[in-house]
Amino acid sequence: xxxxxxxxxxxxxxxxxxxxxxxxxxxxxxxxxxxxxxxxxxxxxxxxxxxxxxxxxxxxxxxxxxxxxxxxxxxxxxxxxxxxxxxxxxxxxxxxxxxxxxxxxxxxxxxxxxxxxxxxxxxxxxxxxxxxxxxxxxxxxxxxxxxxxxxxxxxxxxxxxxxxxxxxxxxxxxxxxxxxxxxxxxxxxxxxxxxxxxxxxxxxxxxxxxxxxxxxxxxxxxxxxxxxxxxxxxxxxxxxxxxxxxxxxxxxxxxxxxxxxxxxxxxxxxxxxxxxxxxxxxxxxxxxxxxxxxxxxxxxxxxxxxxxxxxxxxxxxxxxxxxxxxxxxxxxxxxxxxxxxxxxxxxxxxxxxxxx
Amino acid sequence: xxxxxxxxxxxxxxxxxxxxxxxxxxxxxxxxxxxxxxxxxxxxxxxxxxxxxxxxxxxxxxxxxxxxxxxxxxxxxxxxxxxxxxxxxxxxxxxxxxxxxxxxxxxxxxxxxxxxxxxxxxxxxxxxxxxxxxxxxxxxxxxxxxxxxxxxxxxxxxxxxxxxxxxxxxxxxxxxxxxxxxxxxxxxxxxxxxxxxxxxxxxxxxxxxxxxxxxxxxxxxxxxxxxxxxxxxxxxxxxxxxxxxxxxxxxxxxxxxxxxxxxxxxxxxxxxxxxxxxxxxxxxxxxxxxxxxxxxxxxxxxxxxxxxxxxxxxxxxxxxxxxxxxxxxxxxxxxxxxxxxxxxxxxxxxxxxxxx
Numbered sequence: 042x043x044x045x046x047x048x049x050x051x052x053x054x055x056x057x058x059x060x061x062x063x064x065x066x067x068x069x070x071x072x073x074x075x076x077x078x079x080x081x082x083x084x085x086x087x088x089x090x091x092x093x094x095x096x097x098x099x100x101x102x103x104x105x106x107x108x109x110x111x112x113x114x115x116x117x118x119x120x121x122x123x124x125x126x127x128x129x130x131x132x133x134x135x136x137x138x139x140x141x142x143x144x145x146x147x148x149x150x151x152x153x154x155x156x157x158x159x160x161x162x163x164x165x166x167x168x169x170x171x172x173x174x175x176x177x178x179x180x181x182x183x184x185x186x187x188x189x190x191x192x193x194x195x196x197x198x199x200x201x202x203x204x205x206x207x208x209x210x211x212x213x214x215x216x217x218x219x220x221x222x223x224x225x226x227x228x229x230x231x232x233x234x235x236x237x238x239x240x241x242x243x244x245x246x247x248x249x250x251x252x253x254x255x256x257x258x259x260x261x262x263x264x265x266x267x268x269x270x271x272x273x274x275x276x277x278x279x280x281x282x283x284x285x286x287x288x289x290x291x292x293x294x295x296x297x298x299x300x301x302x303x304x305x306x307x308x309x310x311x312x313x314x315x316x317x318x319x320x321x322x323x324x325x326x327x328x329x330x331x332x333x334x335x336x337x338x339x340x341x342x343x344x345x346x347x348x349x350x351x352x353x354x355x356x357x358x359x360x361x362x363x364x365x366x367x368x369x370x371x372x373x374x375x376x377x378x379x380x381x382x383x384x385x386x387x388x389x390x391x392x393x394x395x396x397x
Numbered sequence: 398x399x400x401x402x403x404x405x406x407x408x409x410x411x412x413x414x415x416x417x418x419x420x421x422x423x424x425x426x427x428x429x430x431x432x433x434x435x436x437x438x439x440x441x442x443x444x445x446x447x448x449x450x451x452x453x454x455x456x457x458x459x460x461x462x463x464x465x466x467x468x469x470x471x472x473x474x475x476x477x478x479x480x481x482x483x484x485x486x487x488x489x490x491x492x493x494x495x496x497x498x499x500x501x502x503x504x505x506x507x508x509x510x511x512x513x514x515x516x517x518x519x520x521x522x523x524x525x526x527x528x529x530x531x532x533x534x535x536x537x538x539x540x541x542x543x544x545x546x547x548x549x550x551x552x553x554x555x556x557x558x559x560x561x562x563x564x565x566x567x568x569x570x571x572x573x574x575x576x577x578x579x580x581x582x583x584x585x586x587x588x589x590x591x592x593x594x595x596x597x598x599x600x601x602x603x604x605x606x607x608x609x610x611x612x613x614x615x616x617x618x619x620x621x622x623x624x625x626x627x628x629x630x631x632x633x634x635x636x637x638x639x640x641x642x643x644x645x646x647x648x649x650x651x652x653x654x655x656x657x658x659x660x661x662x663x664x665x666x667x668x669x670x671x672x673x674x675x676x677x678x679x680x681x682x683x684x685x686x687x688x689x690x691x692x693x694x695x696x697x698x699x700x701x702x703x704x705x706x707x708x709x710x711x712x713x714x715x716x717x718x719x720x721x722x723x724x725x726x727x728x729x730x731x732x733x734x735x736x737x738x739x740x741x742x743x744x745x746x747x748x749x750x751x752x753x
Contacts (some may be wrong), residue, residue, distance in 0.1 A: 216579060
């Protein structure tokens with residue numbers, strides 16, 4: 042993939058929805074925005090991390106908020122560009138490349154839409170290799186890149202620059218603004234030089250998303266096993282196949298938090314899987330035992346179609362297959378687990394090494 | 398007064414406390430900060446509005462938050478300068494003059510402290526001629542001056558720039574940040590050119606505050622009538638002299654809101670005055686009849702000493718004299734009343750023309 046066009050956008054969105062572990066917002070809304078931007082401004086050039094000049098100014102673009110709200114309050118499509126322009130003005134130089142901050146749902150699509158609008162290339166990689174709910178949960182944070190200055194823009198034309206002393210402070214300030222603005226705001230932050238990308242980004246995740254999305258689509262059209270195709274590409278393990286029997290969720294402090302219960306069917310009959318989520322699926326407990334935890338990926342797929350199921354898309358009776366897949370190894374370092382391990386999210390369990 | 402020194406600071410703080418109509422924060426805390434800044438950096442030069450060059454960059458400086466919180470959480474004294482520097486960086490030019498946004502309590506003192514630290518003159522005037530609780534309640538708003546860009550700084554070193562589409566939006570965004578940061582934040586906003594000051598500021602209010610403070614002090618030392626001295630200088634009318642018998646207050650959405658009941662004594666025996674406040678005293682009701690409303694000044698003074706009583710300083714048993722004084726006439730225009738009349742604050746009464 043050297044370009045993102047109207048032809049491969051669907052695959053990227055589908056794959057990013059799976060990699061987004063239930064979070065990052067509904068890919069559908071993001072896809073509409075990216076499609077419209079590509080239609081108007083043309084395809085987006087994709088560059089590998091090692092193609093980016095050392096002195097490049099790379100700006101990750103994202104939306105912050107509760108995905109539940111995004112379903113009812115569609116963005117106007119100009120917020121990300123407004124955030125980018127506010128950031129460029131603040132740092133006194135233009136962005137040369139954009140990047141996704143996370144490879145999940147709407148947040149894989151918004152930087153594509155923004156890149157089309159701005160006429161900039163997008164880097165094939167992202168700062169998480171999945172999706173996470175808070176702004177400081179990015180690999181660049183582990184190498185000393187700050188998320189400040191952070192530019193925020195809302196759908197009314199208001200922009201805000203946050204220049205915080207640390208990444209947690211920027212997150213809490215931005216989150217307060219996000220909540221006040223209706224739980225939805227667009228962000229340009231965590232600016233990197235080109236020579237910081239190898240350490241700061243998980244490489245080739247846009248390509249992975251496209252391949253993953255294509256594999257699911259192909260398997261479905263061939264009436265083979267779309268869930269199996271996704272699992273193979275992710276080096277994943279199956280956790281449970283069943284139907285959703287209970288979901289509780291609440292929008293709290295700018296997040297969609299909750300829990301879902303899935304009862305096994307066929308081979309998994311008699312087993313139960315509980316999923317705890319906070320925008321993303323963070324903890325999987327099967328028959329009372331922890332079987333997968335953040336920062337590893339817990340992916341929920343529609344059993345029949347292989348389509349990703351977001352945390353806000355979980356509903357009673359839905360047949361789903363739950364997979365676990367290994368996260369980028371940098372996340373399992375002590376610094377990585379401090380940022381995004383299960384205890385950070387308030388769960389009383391330790392990180393369970395993948396497949397353990 | 399051509400300079401603010403350690404010698405006239407007390408008078409200014411006392412007078413501004415009276416003009417602040419119970420709000421603007423405890424003048425005591427602000428005075429400590431201004432005193433320390435003048436001690437370290439020298440006196441602050443005061444210039445009249447008509448002395449300011451037409452192309453000057455005038456920056457009002459203030460603190461935002463619930464005064465109740467300020468009593469327990471003393472600023473570090475560098476927040477206003479940090480907000481000023483963030484604003485200067487954002488607008489791309491240095492401030493040539495500072496000004497108070499309101500002539501009330503801590504917000505008369507913080508710009509003095511900041512002016513001493515920055516080595517800048519302060520303009521003799523302010524944007525309200527009193528104190529008001531919200532950032533958009535300023536006379537420059539009536540002539541099209543925006544409060545954006547607004548720079549905010551907290552006591553931890555975090556700075557935020559708000560660039561909003563209108564003054565209400567800037568207020569609500571800044572208030573959300575303020576609440577998240579612990580109900581206390583410092584602001585540099587509502588930048589004016591020198592040639593906008595005649596329309597944007599109430600002139601000579603620092604001088605008025607000093608004269609008012611000196612008059613009260615002199616009357617007290619001469620064992621004459623400090624409350625009467627203040628009333629004469631403000632062209633005010635007495636509303637009630639009595640003792641506080643009931644106070645209810647709550648900190649809500651970054652404001653100190655509440656109501657106080659004062660029972661008349663001596664000449665006012667048998668009468669009752671109710672005061673509604675929201676950081677500032679906004680409505681006075683005597684024996685069931687409205688007798689003074691925002692935007693006119695409702696000032697509460699200690700009956701014995703003439704010292705201003707802030708809304709958070711109201712307490713059971715305190716002997717107080719309540720005065721009303723006329724606001725700047727621009728506030729009683731339709732635009733002024735829309736910004737700061739009683740109905741804006743949710744009171745079901747119309748503005749009562751002064752003395753009416």
